[in-house]
Amino acid sequence: MTTNILGFSGSLRLDSLNRRLTRAARDLAPAGLDISLFDRLAEVPLFNEDLEAVWPAGPGSVDELRGLVTHSDGLLIATPEYNQSISGVMKNVVDWLSRPDDAAALDGKPVAIMGATTGSWGTRYAQKELRHALTAAGAIVMPQPMLFVANGERAFDTAGRLADPAVERRLVQLLTGFHRWIALVSDPPRLVASGA
Numbered sequence: 001m002t003t004n005i006l007g008f009s010g011s012l013r014l015d016s017l018n019r020r021l022t023r024a025a026r027d028l029a030p031a032g033l034d035i036s037l038f039d040r041l042a043e044v045p046l047f048n049e050d051l052e053a054v055w056p057a058g059p060g061s062v063d064e065l066r067g068l069v070t071h072s073d074g075l076l077i078a079t080p081e082y083n084q085s086i087s088g089v090m091k092n093v094v095d096w097l098s099r100p101d102d103a104a105a106l107d108g109k110p111v112a113i114m115g116a117t118t119g120s121w122g123t124r125y126a127q128k129e130l131r132h133a134l135t136a137a138g139a140i141v142m143p144q145p146m147l148f149v150a151n152g153e154r155a156f157d158t159a160g161r162l163a164d165p166a167v168e169r170r171l172v173q174l175l176t177g178f179h180r181w182i183a184l185v186s187d188p189p190r191l192v193a194s195g196a
């Protein structure tokens with residue numbers, strides 16, 4: 001059975017390192033894991049509760065994204081780091097997917113996060129903040145393995161393909177771990193014997 005993952009990057013930049021990282025993940029996905037990418041975050045409007053009143057289902061792009069998230073087995077998110085936090089684009093999408101309160105697409109959704117930066121700390125701050133916001137929205141965020149890509153401009157070749165074997169190895173570890181993690185959290189073991 002195939003596990004279907006939806007991936008996206010929290011950067012709108014054309015040559016985004018994080019977009020490249022999601023493409024590398026799609027190409028390196030282990031057998032049984034299928035990753036499709038959502039690349040239309042630029043069309044998602046700034047969250048505004050007034051819009052919810054006008055479009056209970058959300059404007060077109062949000063409605064489509066919600067449907068894709070709901071029907072996926074898990075989310076793979078690559079976050080940039082801006083000012084030691086997540087990008088506005090990233091927070092905006094978390095806010096949309098955290099609504100409506102009683103049927104949020106993120107609620108109970110397994111999520112793996114990763115990130116690439118030109119800086120030397122590999123998006124540690126951004127990932128911590130993203131983990132916090134996702135958990136607040138009810139997502140089940142994988143604790144390990146983590147993937148911090150520091151000095152990310154060196155990790156990709158001129159065509160934008162991942163060209164750093166160490167990063168590639170860690171990315172495959174993350175994907176393999178996520179595959180197992182989804183199986184674990186989607187069908188949790190019984191902790192109390194029946195009849196006990």
Ligand SMILES: Cc1cc2nc3c(=O)[nH]c(=O)nc-3n(C[C@H](O)[C@H](O)[C@H](O)COP(=O)(O)O)c2cc1C
Binds near residue numbers: 085120123
């Ligand atoms: C407004 C802004 C703030 C940034 N702040 C940080 C930061 O706090 N830490 C960091 O590692 N990189 C920071 N950067 C550098 C980004 O990590 C770098 O531009 C990266 O390539 C952005 O991700 P992307 O390539 O996916 O667009 C910042 C970049 C911008 C534009």
